[in-house]
Amino acid sequence: MAARPLVMFPDPRLRRRADPVELFDDDLKALAQDLMDTVVAAPAIGLSACHIGVFQRLVAIRLADDALMRLYVNPRILWTSPETKVEREGSVSMPGISEEVERPARIGLAWSTLTGAEEQAEADGFLAVVLQHEIDQLDGIFWLDRLSRLKRERAIKRYEKLRRDAR
Template identity: 60%
Template sequence: MASQPIVIFPDPRLRQKAEAVTAFDDGLRALADDLLETMRAAPGIGITGPHIGAPWRVTVLELTPGAVRIYVNPRILWQSDETARHEEGSVSMPGVSEIVLRPARVRVVYQTLDGVEETEEADGLLAVCLQHEIDQLDGIFWLQRLSRLKREMVAKKWEKRVVRGRTTILAK
Protein backbone atom coordinates (compact mmCIF):
# COMPACT_ATOMS: atom_id res chain seq x y z
CA MET A 1 0.00 0.00 0.00
CA ALA A 2 1.23 3.44 -0.89
CA SER A 3 -0.21 6.91 -0.83
CA GLN A 4 -0.38 8.33 -4.36
CA PRO A 5 -0.28 11.91 -5.67
CA ILE A 6 -3.75 13.43 -5.93
CA VAL A 7 -4.99 14.95 -9.18
CA ILE A 8 -5.75 18.60 -8.37
CA PHE A 9 -8.64 20.68 -9.74
CA PRO A 10 -8.98 21.85 -12.54
CA ASP A 11 -7.07 18.93 -14.10
CA PRO A 12 -9.13 17.68 -17.09
CA ARG A 13 -8.84 14.06 -15.87
CA LEU A 14 -11.40 14.97 -13.20
CA ARG A 15 -13.96 15.55 -15.97
CA GLN A 16 -13.40 12.22 -17.76
CA LYS A 17 -15.73 9.29 -17.34
CA ALA A 18 -13.97 6.36 -15.63
CA GLU A 19 -13.75 2.96 -17.30
CA ALA A 20 -15.48 -0.15 -15.98
CA VAL A 21 -13.30 -2.60 -14.10
CA THR A 22 -13.18 -5.99 -15.81
CA ALA A 23 -10.22 -7.65 -14.05
CA PHE A 24 -10.89 -8.58 -10.43
CA ASP A 25 -7.32 -9.40 -9.52
CA ASP A 26 -4.35 -8.36 -7.39
CA GLY A 27 -4.00 -5.17 -9.44
CA LEU A 28 -7.51 -4.11 -8.41
CA ARG A 29 -6.77 -4.91 -4.77
CA ALA A 30 -3.55 -2.86 -4.96
CA LEU A 31 -5.49 0.07 -6.45
CA ALA A 32 -8.06 -0.13 -3.64
CA ASP A 33 -5.26 -0.21 -1.05
CA ASP A 34 -3.54 2.79 -2.66
CA LEU A 35 -6.85 4.68 -2.71
CA LEU A 36 -7.41 3.98 0.98
CA GLU A 37 -3.91 5.14 1.96
CA THR A 38 -4.16 8.24 -0.22
CA MET A 39 -7.59 9.13 1.16
CA ARG A 40 -6.41 8.79 4.75
CA ALA A 41 -3.30 10.90 4.04
CA ALA A 42 -5.32 13.65 2.31
CA PRO A 43 -7.35 13.42 4.69
CA GLY A 44 -10.78 12.58 3.32
CA ILE A 45 -13.71 10.20 3.68
CA GLY A 46 -14.10 9.25 0.02
CA ILE A 47 -11.93 8.87 -3.06
CA THR A 48 -12.10 7.41 -6.57
CA GLY A 49 -9.63 6.05 -9.08
CA PRO A 50 -9.70 9.31 -11.09
CA HIS A 51 -8.59 11.26 -8.00
CA ILE A 52 -5.18 9.57 -8.35
CA GLY A 53 -5.14 9.45 -12.14
CA ALA A 54 -6.38 5.84 -12.39
CA PRO A 55 -9.30 5.87 -14.86
CA TRP A 56 -11.16 2.97 -13.21
CA ARG A 57 -14.62 2.86 -11.59
CA VAL A 58 -13.42 2.21 -8.04
CA THR A 59 -14.54 4.13 -4.96
CA VAL A 60 -13.29 3.81 -1.40
CA LEU A 61 -15.23 5.29 1.53
CA GLU A 62 -14.34 5.44 5.21
CA LEU A 63 -17.03 7.47 6.96
CA THR A 64 -15.92 6.28 10.39
CA PRO A 65 -12.39 5.10 11.21
CA GLY A 66 -11.91 1.42 10.37
CA ALA A 67 -15.24 1.05 8.52
CA VAL A 68 -13.86 0.86 4.96
CA ARG A 69 -16.27 0.33 2.08
CA ILE A 70 -15.08 -0.47 -1.44
CA TYR A 71 -17.36 -0.13 -4.46
CA VAL A 72 -16.31 -1.38 -7.89
CA ASN A 73 -18.34 -0.25 -10.92
CA PRO A 74 -20.99 1.44 -8.76
CA ARG A 75 -24.08 2.99 -10.29
CA ILE A 76 -27.27 4.46 -8.91
CA LEU A 77 -30.38 2.37 -9.56
CA TRP A 78 -32.86 4.63 -7.76
CA GLN A 79 -32.92 7.95 -5.94
CA SER A 80 -35.60 9.47 -3.74
CA ASP A 81 -37.64 12.53 -4.65
CA GLU A 82 -36.91 13.82 -1.15
CA THR A 83 -33.73 15.90 -1.03
CA ALA A 84 -31.16 16.80 1.59
CA ARG A 85 -28.42 19.41 1.85
CA HIS A 86 -24.91 18.51 2.92
CA GLU A 87 -21.52 20.20 2.90
CA GLU A 88 -19.25 18.70 0.26
CA GLY A 89 -15.67 19.14 -0.89
CA SER A 90 -12.99 17.07 -2.60
CA VAL A 91 -9.52 15.69 -1.97
CA SER A 92 -8.76 17.28 -5.36
CA MET A 93 -9.74 20.72 -4.02
CA PRO A 94 -8.65 20.68 -0.36
CA GLY A 95 -9.89 23.34 2.02
CA VAL A 96 -12.89 24.39 -0.08
CA SER A 97 -16.46 23.22 0.51
CA GLU A 98 -20.05 24.24 -0.11
CA ILE A 99 -23.56 22.98 0.57
CA VAL A 100 -24.92 20.69 -2.18
CA LEU A 101 -28.53 19.58 -2.64
CA ARG A 102 -28.95 15.88 -3.54
CA PRO A 103 -31.55 13.12 -3.23
CA ALA A 104 -31.82 12.03 0.41
CA ARG A 105 -31.77 8.29 -0.34
CA VAL A 106 -30.30 6.09 -3.06
CA ARG A 107 -30.10 2.46 -4.11
CA VAL A 108 -26.75 1.52 -5.60
CA VAL A 109 -25.56 -1.60 -7.41
CA TYR A 110 -21.83 -2.36 -7.39
CA GLN A 111 -19.33 -5.18 -7.38
CA THR A 112 -17.00 -6.27 -4.59
CA LEU A 113 -13.26 -6.73 -5.08
CA ASP A 114 -14.10 -10.35 -5.97
CA GLY A 115 -16.56 -9.29 -8.69
CA VAL A 116 -19.69 -10.26 -6.73
CA GLU A 117 -22.62 -7.96 -7.53
CA GLU A 118 -24.37 -6.39 -4.55
CA THR A 119 -27.12 -3.83 -4.02
CA GLU A 120 -27.21 -1.35 -1.15
CA GLU A 121 -29.68 1.30 -0.01
CA ALA A 122 -28.29 4.36 1.71
CA ASP A 123 -29.37 7.58 3.34
CA GLY A 124 -27.61 10.31 5.30
CA LEU A 125 -23.87 10.79 4.83
CA LEU A 126 -23.45 7.45 3.05
CA ALA A 127 -26.02 8.47 0.39
CA VAL A 128 -24.27 11.83 -0.07
CA CYS A 129 -20.84 10.21 -0.43
CA LEU A 130 -22.04 7.54 -2.86
CA GLN A 131 -23.67 10.14 -5.10
CA HIS A 132 -20.64 12.44 -4.88
CA GLU A 133 -18.14 9.69 -5.78
CA ILE A 134 -20.32 8.12 -8.50
CA ASP A 135 -20.62 11.60 -10.01
CA GLN A 136 -16.81 11.78 -10.02
CA LEU A 137 -16.63 8.40 -11.76
CA ASP A 138 -19.03 9.78 -14.36
CA GLY A 139 -16.79 12.82 -14.92
CA ILE A 140 -19.00 15.19 -12.93
CA PHE A 141 -16.90 17.23 -10.50
CA TRP A 142 -18.89 18.27 -7.42
CA LEU A 143 -18.79 21.97 -8.40
CA GLN A 144 -21.11 21.16 -11.29
CA ARG A 145 -23.86 20.46 -8.74
CA LEU A 146 -23.78 24.10 -7.57
CA SER A 147 -25.57 27.12 -9.02
CA ARG A 148 -23.45 29.18 -11.39
CA LEU A 149 -23.04 31.92 -8.77
CA LYS A 150 -21.91 29.52 -6.02
CA ARG A 151 -19.66 27.66 -8.46
CA GLU A 152 -17.92 30.93 -9.38
CA MET A 153 -17.55 31.90 -5.70
CA VAL A 154 -16.01 28.52 -4.82
CA ALA A 155 -13.69 28.66 -7.85
CA LYS A 156 -12.46 32.12 -6.81
CA LYS A 157 -11.87 30.93 -3.25
CA TRP A 158 -9.89 27.98 -4.65
CA GLU A 159 -7.82 30.21 -6.94
CA LYS A 160 -6.92 32.43 -3.97
CA ARG A 161 -5.80 29.40 -1.94
CA VAL A 162 -3.63 28.13 -4.78
CA VAL A 163 -2.18 31.55 -5.65
CA ARG A 164 -1.35 32.27 -2.01
CA GLY A 165 0.43 28.94 -1.79
CA ARG A 166 -1.80 27.64 0.98
CA THR A 167 -2.47 24.43 -0.92
CA THR A 168 0.20 21.86 -1.65
CA ILE A 169 -0.31 20.68 -5.21
CA LEU A 170 0.72 17.04 -5.30
CA ALA A 171 0.06 16.26 -8.95
CA LYS A 172 -1.28 17.80 -12.12
Protein backbone atom coordinates in the same frame (compact mmCIF):
# COMPACT_ATOMS: atom_id res chain seq x y z
CA MET B 1 1.26 -0.41 -1.42
CA ALA B 2 1.19 3.29 -0.71
CA ALA B 3 -0.79 6.48 -0.88
CA ARG B 4 -0.66 8.05 -4.32
CA PRO B 5 -0.56 11.73 -5.32
CA LEU B 6 -3.92 13.39 -5.89
CA VAL B 7 -5.11 14.93 -9.15
CA MET B 8 -5.71 18.58 -8.29
CA PHE B 9 -8.30 21.04 -9.61
CA PRO B 10 -8.43 22.38 -12.35
CA ASP B 11 -6.78 19.33 -13.95
CA PRO B 12 -9.02 18.24 -16.88
CA ARG B 13 -8.67 14.59 -15.78
CA LEU B 14 -11.18 15.40 -13.02
CA ARG B 15 -13.82 15.59 -15.77
CA ARG B 16 -12.89 12.29 -17.40
CA ARG B 17 -15.32 9.38 -17.22
CA ALA B 18 -13.92 6.19 -15.67
CA ASP B 19 -14.03 2.85 -17.44
CA PRO B 20 -15.77 -0.16 -15.91
CA VAL B 21 -13.57 -2.63 -14.08
CA GLU B 22 -13.51 -5.85 -16.09
CA LEU B 23 -10.72 -7.83 -14.42
CA PHE B 24 -11.09 -8.75 -10.77
CA ASP B 25 -7.46 -9.65 -10.21
CA ASP B 26 -4.41 -8.84 -8.10
CA ASP B 27 -3.93 -5.53 -9.95
CA LEU B 28 -7.40 -4.44 -8.82
CA LYS B 29 -6.62 -5.48 -5.24
CA ALA B 30 -3.37 -3.48 -5.37
CA LEU B 31 -5.22 -0.43 -6.74
CA ALA B 32 -7.84 -0.79 -3.99
CA GLN B 33 -5.12 -0.88 -1.32
CA ASP B 34 -3.46 2.22 -2.78
CA LEU B 35 -6.82 4.00 -2.87
CA MET B 36 -7.53 3.07 0.76
CA ASP B 37 -4.05 4.23 1.79
CA THR B 38 -4.68 7.52 -0.02
CA VAL B 39 -8.03 8.00 1.77
CA VAL B 40 -6.17 7.71 5.09
CA ALA B 41 -3.22 9.89 4.05
CA ALA B 42 -5.29 12.66 2.42
CA PRO B 43 -7.27 12.49 4.83
CA ALA B 44 -10.55 12.03 2.99
CA ILE B 45 -13.99 10.58 3.58
CA GLY B 46 -14.15 9.06 0.13
CA LEU B 47 -12.12 8.88 -3.04
CA SER B 48 -12.64 7.53 -6.50
CA ALA B 49 -9.73 6.03 -8.41
CA CYS B 50 -10.03 9.09 -10.68
CA HIS B 51 -8.67 11.23 -7.81
CA ILE B 52 -5.37 9.35 -8.12
CA GLY B 53 -5.33 9.41 -11.92
CA VAL B 54 -6.64 5.88 -12.54
CA PHE B 55 -9.78 5.86 -14.64
CA GLN B 56 -11.45 2.70 -13.40
CA ARG B 57 -14.77 2.61 -11.55
CA LEU B 58 -13.51 2.05 -8.01
CA VAL B 59 -14.48 3.99 -4.86
CA ALA B 60 -13.22 3.80 -1.28
CA ILE B 61 -15.25 5.37 1.55
CA ARG B 62 -14.49 5.73 5.25
CA LEU B 63 -17.05 7.88 7.07
CA ALA B 64 -14.95 8.38 10.22
CA ASP B 65 -11.31 7.84 11.21
CA ASP B 66 -12.20 4.68 13.12
CA ALA B 67 -14.78 3.43 10.61
CA LEU B 68 -14.52 0.45 8.34
CA MET B 69 -13.28 1.23 4.83
CA ARG B 70 -15.90 0.34 2.21
CA LEU B 71 -14.96 -0.50 -1.38
CA TYR B 72 -17.32 -0.26 -4.34
CA VAL B 73 -16.32 -1.62 -7.76
CA ASN B 74 -18.45 -0.40 -10.69
CA PRO B 75 -20.99 1.29 -8.39
CA ARG B 76 -24.21 2.46 -9.98
CA ILE B 77 -27.29 4.18 -8.64
CA LEU B 78 -30.47 2.19 -9.24
CA TRP B 79 -32.96 4.71 -7.86
CA THR B 80 -33.12 7.96 -5.91
CA SER B 81 -35.70 9.23 -3.45
CA PRO B 82 -37.80 12.30 -4.23
CA GLU B 83 -36.79 13.70 -0.82
CA THR B 84 -33.56 15.67 -0.85
CA LYS B 85 -30.82 16.53 1.62
CA VAL B 86 -28.50 19.52 1.67
CA GLU B 87 -24.96 18.74 2.79
CA ARG B 88 -21.70 20.69 2.67
CA GLU B 89 -19.41 19.13 0.07
CA GLY B 90 -15.87 19.68 -1.11
CA SER B 91 -13.00 17.69 -2.57
CA VAL B 92 -9.45 16.79 -1.58
CA SER B 93 -8.66 17.80 -5.16
CA MET B 94 -9.76 21.34 -4.27
CA PRO B 95 -8.77 21.78 -0.60
CA GLY B 96 -10.19 24.59 1.48
CA ILE B 97 -13.38 25.06 -0.56
CA SER B 98 -16.82 23.72 0.26
CA GLU B 99 -20.40 24.61 -0.56
CA GLU B 100 -23.85 23.27 0.20
CA VAL B 101 -25.11 20.79 -2.40
CA GLU B 102 -28.62 19.36 -2.62
CA ARG B 103 -28.95 15.68 -3.49
CA PRO B 104 -31.49 12.88 -3.07
CA ALA B 105 -31.67 11.83 0.58
CA ARG B 106 -31.77 8.09 -0.19
CA ILE B 107 -30.48 5.92 -3.00
CA GLY B 108 -30.50 2.32 -4.09
CA LEU B 109 -27.22 1.14 -5.48
CA ALA B 110 -25.49 -1.89 -6.91
CA TRP B 111 -21.77 -2.62 -7.05
CA SER B 112 -19.27 -5.44 -7.18
CA THR B 113 -16.81 -6.53 -4.53
CA LEU B 114 -13.10 -7.02 -5.27
CA THR B 115 -13.87 -10.64 -6.13
CA GLY B 116 -16.60 -9.67 -8.62
CA ALA B 117 -19.55 -10.64 -6.41
CA GLU B 118 -22.60 -8.46 -7.03
CA GLU B 119 -24.08 -6.54 -4.08
CA GLN B 120 -27.09 -4.25 -3.67
CA ALA B 121 -28.14 -1.97 -0.82
CA GLU B 122 -29.94 1.19 0.09
CA ALA B 123 -28.10 4.15 1.55
CA ASP B 124 -29.42 7.24 3.26
CA GLY B 125 -28.11 10.31 5.03
CA PHE B 126 -24.45 11.18 4.78
CA LEU B 127 -23.45 7.84 3.19
CA ALA B 128 -25.93 8.44 0.36
CA VAL B 129 -24.43 11.90 -0.22
CA VAL B 130 -20.85 10.58 -0.26
CA LEU B 131 -21.74 7.75 -2.64
CA GLN B 132 -23.47 10.15 -5.05
CA HIS B 133 -20.49 12.52 -4.87
CA GLU B 134 -17.99 9.75 -5.70
CA ILE B 135 -20.15 8.15 -8.40
CA ASP B 136 -20.45 11.60 -9.98
CA GLN B 137 -16.64 11.75 -10.02
CA LEU B 138 -16.52 8.37 -11.79
CA ASP B 139 -18.87 9.86 -14.39
CA GLY B 140 -16.60 12.89 -14.90
CA ILE B 141 -18.86 15.21 -12.90
CA PHE B 142 -16.78 17.29 -10.48
CA TRP B 143 -18.74 18.42 -7.41
CA LEU B 144 -18.65 22.05 -8.59
CA ASP B 145 -20.92 21.04 -11.47
CA ARG B 146 -23.74 20.56 -8.94
CA LEU B 147 -23.61 24.27 -7.99
CA SER B 148 -25.30 27.22 -9.64
CA ARG B 149 -23.08 29.14 -12.04
CA LEU B 150 -22.69 31.98 -9.54
CA LYS B 151 -21.73 29.72 -6.63
CA ARG B 152 -19.36 27.75 -8.88
CA GLU B 153 -17.60 30.92 -10.08
CA ARG B 154 -17.27 32.23 -6.51
CA ALA B 155 -15.88 28.90 -5.29
CA ILE B 156 -13.28 28.85 -8.07
CA LYS B 157 -12.24 32.44 -7.29
CA ARG B 158 -11.87 31.58 -3.58
CA TYR B 159 -9.76 28.55 -4.48
CA GLU B 160 -7.54 30.58 -6.82
CA LYS B 161 -7.03 33.13 -4.02
CA LEU B 162 -6.14 30.36 -1.54
CA ARG B 163 -3.58 28.99 -3.98
CA ARG B 164 -2.07 32.44 -4.61
CA ASP B 165 -1.88 33.18 -0.87
CA ALA B 166 -0.20 29.79 -0.22
CA ARG B 167 2.70 30.58 -2.58
